Structure formats: C-alpha cells, structure tokens
Amino acid sequence: MDAFFEFVGNYFWLVFVFGGAIGGGLKAIGAANERRAERRQERYRLKQQTKLAELEASGQRRVDAEAVRRDIAKSLDQHNQTDVRWFAYELDAATLLDFPxxxxxxxxxxxxxxxxxxxxxxxxxxxxxxxxxxSDRRREYRDAVHAYATAFDVAETEAKRRRRSGFSDEEQQRLQRAQRLLQLAQDAGASPEERRSAYARARKELDGLIVLPAATTQQLEQRVAGQLER
Incomplete structure (x- = not known):
C-alpha cells in the first residue's frame, strides 16, 4: 500500500497528461451504455406495440366474423319469412283459388x-x-333473397288486386265451383261418398284451368284421405 501511495506521489503529474483521455473514455463508455439501454427500451416498446396490434387485429377479426354471421342470419330469416308467406298460399287450395x-x-x-x-x-x-x-357466395345469396322477397311482394300485390279478374266469367264460375267442392271434400260432416265425389269433381273443374302445385295437391289429398279414414 505504501508503494502505491509513493507511486502516486511521484507520478501525480500523469493525471494532467492523461486525464482528458481517461475522462473522454469514461464519457464514451457511459454514452454507449445509454445507447444500449435506449435500444433495449425501443425493442421492448416495439414488441409491446406488435403484441397490441395483434390483439387488436384478432379482436377486429372476431368482431368482423360476428357481423358477417349476423348478416347471413338476417338473409336466412328473410328467406324463411318469405317462404312462410308463400306456404300460406301453397298449402291452402282455397286461398290459391281466391288469388289464382x-x-x-x-x-x-x-x-x-x-x-x-x-x-x-x-x-x-x-x-x-x-x-x-x-364473400362471393354470401353476396350472391343475400342478393338472391332480396330478389325473391321483392318478386313475391310484387306478385302478391298484383294477385290481390286482380283476384280472379284475369279469368273469363265461365272460368271464374269454374274456380268458384272447385273451391266449394274442395271445402265439401274436407268436410267431416259429409259422407265418404260425398267427399270422394266432391274431390273428383273439383279436380275436373280445375283441369285445363290452373295447375295446383304438387305440395298443394299432396296437402289436399292428405286432408281428404284423413276425413275418409275417420
């Protein structure tokens, strides 16, 4: 230890010679350490921003997917509602004969x-x-549903306006007779023979005049058959 202090005492002048260089080196080391710390902080900040962006994107995808599902469900609901409106005609021969x-x-x-x-x-x-x-199929289906609902609205409005006016007087009378006969064919108070005869005569009145949809005929025959089996 004494030797160290003796060396310092003898060569203290070296501090003045190399002090600037030593100080500059220490400052450079400090600056380098600060830059490394700043770079670490910047990398951490970028990582956090990336994670946040990924979370936001994931959340947006979920929101978008839910919005898409709602849009599809809306189209399906409109499709179903229009079908129900059509079935009110298709499954009721009497209504169809009112609006042929x-x-x-x-x-x-x-x-x-x-x-x-x-x-x-x-x-x-x-x-x-x-x-x-x-997206292409989704757009195609949505547009088709809209066209279907619109076409039904237009056709129904015109059918209600015209009723049977598009038919001649003789044809209108046939439609009326067919309607009454179909009601008799489904009447539980009529005899089996009366119901069979009424159904056959109704079909004859409609022959060459209008063609009932297959679903209408099937529903009608099931009702008539049900009455005959009682």
Whole structure:
C-alpha cells in the first residue's frame, strides 16, 4: 500500500497528461451504455406495440366474423319469412283459388317470383358458417333473397288486386265451383261418398284451368284421405 501511495506521489503529474483521455473514455463508455439501454427500451416498446396490434387485429377479426354471421342470419330469416308467406298460399287450395295468379305461369310476375324462389333455394346454405369465409357466395345469396322477397311482394300485390279478374266469367264460375267442392271434400260432416265425389269433381273443374302445385295437391289429398279414414 505504501508503494502505491509513493507511486502516486511521484507520478501525480500523469493525471494532467492523461486525464482528458481517461475522462473522454469514461464519457464514451457511459454514452454507449445509454445507447444500449435506449435500444433495449425501443425493442421492448416495439414488441409491446406488435403484441397490441395483434390483439387488436384478432379482436377486429372476431368482431368482423360476428357481423358477417349476423348478416347471413338476417338473409336466412328473410328467406324463411318469405317462404312462410308463400306456404300460406301453397298449402291452402282455397286461398290459391281466391288469388289464382300466384300459380298462373302465364303471368310474367308469377314466373319471376317462382324463378327467384328456385334460385334462392338453390343458394341457401346449410348453416350460417357455410358462408362466413366466402364473400362471393354470401353476396350472391343475400342478393338472391332480396330478389325473391321483392318478386313475391310484387306478385302478391298484383294477385290481390286482380283476384280472379284475369279469368273469363265461365272460368271464374269454374274456380268458384272447385273451391266449394274442395271445402265439401274436407268436410267431416259429409259422407265418404260425398267427399270422394266432391274431390273428383273439383279436380275436373280445375283441369285445363290452373295447375295446383304438387305440395298443394299432396296437402289436399292428405286432408281428404284423413276425413275418409275417420
């Protein structure tokens, strides 16, 4: 220890010679340490920003997917509601005979409605998830549903306006007779023979006049058969 202090005492002048260089070196080391610390902080900040951006993107994807599902569900609901409105005609022969234009394929509005329904039924997905990742099919189905609902509205409005006016007086009388006969065919108070005869005569009145949809005929025959079996 004495030797150290003796050395310092003898060579203290070296401090004045090399002091600047030593101080500069210490400052450089300090600056380098600060830059490394700043770089670490910047890397940490960038990592946090990246994580935050990923979380936001993931949340946005979830929000977008839910919005898409709601849009598809809305189209499916509109499809179902329009079907229910059509079934009120298709499954009730008496109503169809009041508004025969709904099945009169000589009418352009009726043709357009049935064409739009077939296209929409073909495009209908089995579930909402079938269309979530397919924007083209989703757009095509949504547009088809809109066209179907619109075509039905137009055809129904015109059918209610016309009722049976598109038919001659003789044809209107046949429609009226067919309607009364179909009511008799489903009347539980009539005898089996009366119901059979009424149904056969109703079909004859409609022959060459209008063609009932297959679902209408099936529903009607089931009702008549049910009455006959009682």
């Amino acid at each position: 234009m709904m099945i009169d394929l000589r009418e352009p509005l009726t043709i357009e409605f049935h064409r739009a329904k077939r296209r929409t039924d073909l495009l209908r997905p089995d579930s909402v998830d079938d269309l979530v990742d397919d």
